[in-house]
Structure formats: structure tokens, C-alpha cells
Amino acid sequence: METQAGDPGAFADFDLGRVPSPCFVVDEVKLDANLAALADVAQRSGASMYAALKAFAMWSLAPNVSRSLSGTCTSGLWEARLANEKYDGTVVTYAAAFRPHEVDELLDLSDHIIFNTPRQHDRFRTNIEAARARGRKISVGLRINPEHSEVETPRYDPAAPGSRLGTPISQLTDRDFDGVDGVHMHSLCEQGVEPLQRTWEAVAPALARWTDRLRWINLGGGHHITRADYDRATLVDLVGSIRAETHCDVHLEPGEAIALDAGILVGEVLDVMENAGHIAIADISATCHMPDVLEAPYRPALLGESGDVQVRLGGPSCLAGDTIGTYAFERVPEVGQRFAFLDQAHYSMVKTTTFNGIGLPAIAVWNSDTDELRVVREFTDDEYQRRLS
Ligand SMILES: Cc1ncc(COP(=O)(O)O)c(C=O)c1O
Structure with missing residues (x-):
């Protein structure tokens, strides 16, 4: 996959030596700018935005995040707990399937609960009634599969043939909408x-049969x-026309757009060697710290990449394929040299592992307006040992 972001923004002037290595650094000015753009779309279109x-x-x-958006969307119990502890606003929870022993707590922590199938909804109807009886105002949703694909990579296409994500819209019947307040689709x-x-x-023609029974469409x-070339005016119009056509509220669940180009991952060269070209071994591991590099796969953009010397950058782990990519440098990097990958705030920090006992990157907040820098978290081998026994 091609990386769609990679604008260094204010990081072009950030001194990489100011943080421990490796370290995620998030520019809260850029984050706030993204959030302001999302809030503006929400305000102009009438949509609710959940992070x-x-x-x-x-x-x-x-x-x-809470200052700008209407709430959060979560994938299950642990995210729902985090949402309640740290964030404000509505909590929207969806998972491909819920575990029975977690449902009651989930219903206490969530405002919207979205089921993947009518069968899951049926399984937990009595839990929903009980939650309502104890005062919870739960809104119930059903995830549909629009059976319309727009994503080329099957791994990232929830509408691909054979997908488990959402009930195919062609399978739905009137009965499936009993007790359902909204539909969700993500494709x-x-x-x-x-x-x-x-x-x-x-999807609209098939959905039209049921929209008079629905209150929202997610x-x-x-x-x-928040990408520079995104046509936000057309999104505002589209949301407006969906609202007018269906008389439903429209909800959006941006993830990546919140933190797009707002963070970097700073690393350091630990060694250099030659084998069919220049190789630099870094303290950043693709498999531990940026697993999407291998999963998607994609080549993250390197801050300030320039020069004629091609260097393969790889991690310290035992995995032969723990290489991040080949990058242009002015000269063969030196041991101790710092570098940074762009656009690493989303889907990297949340996905790190300690495979091989490799440490997790520290986390820092930088304000590119004031230049204030705070290292908000550093990890020790407790993280590694606590997950094993
Ligand atoms: C149900 C659901 N909502 C929201 C998102 C956020 O998507 P993105 O980060 O691409 O905006 C995802 C991502 O997988 C998702 O599965």
C-alpha cells in the first residue's frame, strides 16, 4: 500500500535528540488542527463525530479529543472502560461478537451498542432490558454489510465477499429491525x-424500507x-442530504483522520553493516513498533529523506523480515544517528508488542507553537513480564 500521508509539518524543525529513543512524539498543535477540521464538518453538517x-x-x-468531538467509539470492554475513565461524551461500542460475561458491564459503559448480527442482538435482549430497567438509556444498532466494495486490499475491505463484518444487507428482514434504533456500516x-x-x-435503496423505523445511521x-485533498464541502452536503432523505441522525467514526500526520516515531541507528548493500540496524522494529509496515504492507515515509545512498533499515528482532524499507540517505548513517518515521501516531502506538523482549517506545507530547515538550510515558521490562507468567 502507498502511504497516503507523510507531511512532516512542524516536525521538519524538531530536534530528534530531545527525546529518548525510540519515542512516539505527537504534536498537539497538529492534533488540535485535525480535531478542529472534524468539529467544523460536524457543526456544518449536523453529524456526530466519535473518535x-x-x-x-x-x-x-x-x-x-473531548473538547472537539461528541464522544468515542470503542471495540469492546477495555476500550469502553478507557473511554469512560478518560474521555467525555457518548460511548459507541461495536464488536464482531460480544462475550456474554462482558455484556452487562458493556451496557453500563456504552450509550450505543451495535451488534454484528440479529442473532447477537437476540442473544442479549434480556441484558438490554435489564440495563434499561436499571436506568441505562441504551440505543441499539445493527451493523450491516453494504455489499458494495470500495477498498482494493481484501484484508482492509469489510465488504469483501465472505466478510464476517456486518450482516449482508440482502439477508435482512423486517424482524431483524425489531428493537433496533440505528444501522452501522464501515467499509x-x-x-x-x-x-x-x-x-x-x-445501500440507500435497500435501506429505504426501514429508515422510518431508525433514529440514526452510523x-x-x-x-x-483531515487530508489536504479531502473534499469536506461535499461531505457536508452528503451528510445533509442523508439526514434530509432518511430523517435520521448521521454519525461518523473517524480514527486515522484524528491523528493524521500528527506524530512521528523517533529511532536511532545501533549498527551498520554491508550485505548486498548498506544495512542499518535500528532500535525501531517493524514487527514490534509498526506492525502495519509488515501487515498492510506499506513503507512509512522517513523525515527529511534525501541523498543518493540507499540504506535498508531494519529492526533489532530475530525476525528475518523485520525490515522497514530502503531509504535514501546523504551518506551511510552513523551509529547513534537519529531518524524518524512520519505519520506514526495512529495504528502504531495502539499496536505495539514486546516480542523478543524489545522495549516499547516512550510517548511524548510536543507543542510546535510553544516548543514545550513532555515525555508522558516511558516503559520498562515490567510491560513485558506482566503479560507473561
Ligand atoms: C467499526 C469501525 N469504526 C471506525 C473505524 C476507524 O477507521 P479509520 O481509522 O480508518 O477512520 C474502524 C477501523 O477499522 C472500524 O472498524
Whole structure:
């Protein structure tokens, strides 16, 4: 996959020696700018925006998120707990399936609970009634699969043939909407507004039978709303026309768009060697710290990349494939040299592991306006040992 972001922004002038290595550094000015753009779309369109914690759950910046958006969307119990402890606003919870022993707590922590199938809804109807009896105002949703694909990579296409995510809209019957207040769909990934328009056009005729019974339509995430070339005016119009056409509220769940280009991952060269070219071994591991590099796969952009010397950058782990990519340098890097990968705030920090006992990157907040820098978290081998026994 091609990385769609990679604008260094204020990081072009950040001194990489100011933080421990490795370290995620998030510029709260850029984060706030993204949040302001999202809040503006919400305000102009009337949509509610819920921050997808699966993408960016850096809770030291939860107040920034809560100031701008209507709440959070969570993928299950642990994210729902985090949402309640650290964030304000509505909590929207969806999972492909819920575990029975977690449902009662989830119903206490969530305002919207979205089931993947009518069967899951049926399984937990009595829990919902009990939650309502104890005063919870739960709104129930059903995730549909629009059966319309806009994503090329099957791994990232929830509408791909055979997908388990959402009930195919062609399978739904009137009965499936009993007790359902809203529908949810999520079938985009890093996309502009046109794929959303096409998805809505594909799904609207089938959904029309039930919209008079619904209060909201949640259009999930995958909208790259804060990217410079995103057509926000058309999104505002589209949301407006969906609201007018269906008389439903419209909800969006941006994840990546919140933290797009707002963070870097700083690393350091530990050794250099030659084998069919220059190799630099770094303290950043693709598999431990940026697993999407291998999973997607994609090549993250390097801050200030320039020069004619091609260098393969790899991590310290035992995995032969723990290479991040080949990058241009002015000269073969020196041991101790710092570098940084761009656009690492989302889907990296939330996905790190300690495979090989490799330490987790520290986390820092930088304010590019005031130049204030705070290292908000450093990890020790407790993280590694606590997960084993
Ligand atoms: C249900 C749901 N909502 C929201 C999101 C956030 O998507 P993105 O980070 O691409 O905006 C995802 C991502 O997988 C998702 O599965």
C-alpha cells in the first residue's frame, strides 16, 4: 500500500535528540488542527463525530479529543472502560461478537451498542432490558454489510465477499429491525468522499424500507477527512442530504483522520553493516513498533529523506523480515544517528508488542507553537513480564 500521508509539518524543525529513543512524539498543535477540521464538518453538517479509539487512544490527549468531538467509539470492554475513565461524551461500542460475561458491564459503559448480527442482538435482549430497567438509556444498532466494495486490499475491505463484518444487507428482514434504533456500516479505508457517496447510493435503496423505523445511521470510519485533498464541502452536503432523505441522525467514526500526520516515531541507528548493500540496524522494529509496515504492507515515509545512498533499515528482532524499507540517505548513517518515521501516531502506538523482549517506545507530547515538550510515558521490562507468567 502507498502511504497516503507523510507531511512532516512542524516536525521538519524538531530536534530528534530531545527525546529518548525510540519515542512516539505527537504534536498537539497538529492534533488540535485535525480535531478542529472534524468539529467544523460536524457543526456544518449536523453529524456526530466519535473518535475511534482503536486508531488513536493516547489518553493523555483525551481532553483535546473531548473538547472537539461528541464522544468515542470503542471495540469492546477495555476500550469502553478507557473511554469512560478518560474521555467525555457518548460511548459507541461495536464488536464482531460480544462475550456474554462482558455484556452487562458493556451496557453500563456504552450509550450505543451495535451488534454484528440479529442473532447477537437476540442473544442479549434480556441484558438490554435489564440495563434499561436499571436506568441505562441504551440505543441499539445493527451493523450491516453494504455489499458494495470500495477498498482494493481484501484484508482492509469489510465488504469483501465472505466478510464476517456486518450482516449482508440482502439477508435482512423486517424482524431483524425489531428493537433496533440505528444501522452501522464501515467499509472504507483511508478514502475520500466519493467512495462514501457511491456506498450510500448502493445501500440507500435497500435501506429505504426501514429508515422510518431508525433514529440514526452510523457511517463508520475510513474517511480521510483531515487530508489536504479531502473534499469536506461535499461531505457536508452528503451528510445533509442523508439526514434530509432518511430523517435520521448521521454519525461518523473517524480514527486515522484524528491523528493524521500528527506524530512521528523517533529511532536511532545501533549498527551498520554491508550485505548486498548498506544495512542499518535500528532500535525501531517493524514487527514490534509498526506492525502495519509488515501487515498492510506499506513503507512509512522517513523525515527529511534525501541523498543518493540507499540504506535498508531494519529492526533489532530475530525476525528475518523485520525490515522497514530502503531509504535514501546523504551518506551511510552513523551509529547513534537519529531518524524518524512520519505519520506514526495512529495504528502504531495502539499496536505495539514486546516480542523478543524489545522495549516499547516512550510517548511524548510536543507543542510546535510553544516548543514545550513532555515525555508522558516511558516503559520498562515490567510491560513485558506482566503479560507473561
Ligand atoms: C467499526 C469501525 N469504526 C471506525 C473505524 C476507524 O477507521 P479509520 O481509522 O480508518 O477512520 C474502524 C477501523 O477499522 C472500524 O472498524
